[in-house]
Amino acid sequence: MIYFDNSATTKPYKEVIDSFVTVSSEYFGNPSSLHSIGGQAEKLLLQAREQVAKLLTVKPSEIYFTSGGTEGNNLAIKGAASLNGNRGRHLITTSVEHPSVRAAMEQLEQKGFEVTYLPVDKQGKVCVADIEKAIRKDTIFISIMHVNNEVGTVQPIEEIGQMLKKHPTILFHVDAVQSVGKIPLSIHENRIDFCSISGHKFHGLKGTGALFIREGARLAPLFSGGSQERKIRSGTENVAGAVAMAKALRMTIEKRAAGIERMKKIQSMLRTGLNRIEGIRVNTPTENAAPHILNFSLCELKSEVFIHALEQQGIFVSTTSACSSKRKSPSKTLIEMGVPEALAESAVRISLSFNNTEEEAMTAIRAIEKAANQLRKVLE
Incomplete structure (x- = not known):
């Protein structure tokens, strides 16, 4: 089996699963309980928070555990808008954000907020000047993803953060779900107020x-209930999950330097091989792109049929993002990049992890060419 769908989810490290089982079995107490079993769980939760904060180079008090990227994005966007709506009702984002950001913005529009959706260029990149031009007196919030989940474009977060230093009252949220552990990001230096990450994207x-909620930045909680996560995220804490995520993040960052170089080499091999196959167009830009995502289109072929043809050869890839793949609609990101609708409808995404090999890449190229040729013969 060759698994090339790591942007949808990664295979957990064995050590991560082991830590989850150990904590669940031996330290199962509620961290809010006053007895010693609860105290043990609380200590583990504190240690996990400290470890995640250290790995992200932030303060432990700035880390709030969630259930993943979707909750983190919704909490940042809706929570900040709810608490700061008295200062203004205008928000800015891009036209190629993850559905959890786009849908949150659309819900806020229904509540009277105004959202500017900025376009991207042919590489899928937003222009910093466009963001600054869109800022108004009533702008309170900007949300920009770090790495696009469909094509891998890296957005200019550093430049945006520097520009926003001139606008200290505007809150800045970054969806780093696809970048954490793969593309370094200095949260504090880039003037980021909120930053979302998801454990299953890094094993x-x-x-x-x-x-991440910057010290001093405020938002309203989405859940009503207890006072967990310093009253920001009510609900009994997932101690085993937090410990497991901290371990996964540590292991990923320890492997990052060598892993990134390996993925770059494999991505280059795949790009070269795909460019040699007739009827294939690579959509991922050659510059400002993450090393683990490669998006391409198959002229005159349906991506769903193609994916199943590859699966029969033991190779697993995807269409758009996992959140949108069953809708059978063209990739919104590719449409926004100016890709013709027919090609956007036939898009396929390969996404790598540190565990993939050059041999897998060569096998995949041969399988892709074979599947494409076979499907075209059927259409003749």
Whole structure:
């Protein structure tokens, strides 16, 4: 089996699963309980928070555990808008954000907020000057993803952060779900107020995540209930999940330097091989792109049929993002990049992890060419 769908989810490290089982079995107490079993769980939660904060180079008090990227994005966007709506009702984002950001913005529009959706260029990149031009007196919030989940474009977060230093009252949220552990990001230096991450994207477990909330930045909680996560995220804490995520993040960052170089080499091999196959167009830009995502289109072929043809050869890839793949609609990101609708409808995404190999890449190229040729013969 060759697994090339790591942007949808990664295979958890064995050590991560082991830590989850150990904590769940031996330290199962509620961290809010006053007895010693609860105290043990609380200590583990504190240690996990400290470890995640250290790995992200932020303060432990700025880390809030969530269930993943979708919750983190919704909490940052809706929570900040709810608490700061008295200062203004205008928000800015791009036209190529993850559905959890786009849908949150659309819900706020229904509540009377105004959202500017900025276009991107042919590489899928937003222009910093466009963001600054869109800022108004009533702008309170900007949300920009770090790495696009469909094509891998890296957005100019550093330049945006520097520009926003001239606008200290505007809150800045970054969806770093696809970049954490793969593309370094200095949260404090880039003037970021909120930053979302998700454990299962870096070999942690599904249902685990964290939201960075800069010290001094405020938002309203989405959940009503207890006072967990310093009253920001009510609900009994997932101690085992937090510990497992901290371990996954540590292991990923320890492997990052060598892993990134390996993925770059494999991505280059795949790009070269795909460019040699007739009827294939590579959509991922050659510059300002993450090393783990490669998006391409198949002229005159349906991506769903193609994906199943590859699966029969033991190779697993995807269409658009996992959140949108079953809708059978063209990639919104590619449409916004100016890709013709027919090609946007036939898009396929390969996404790598540190565990993939050059041999897998060569096997995949041969399988892709074979599947494409076979499907075209059927259409003749």
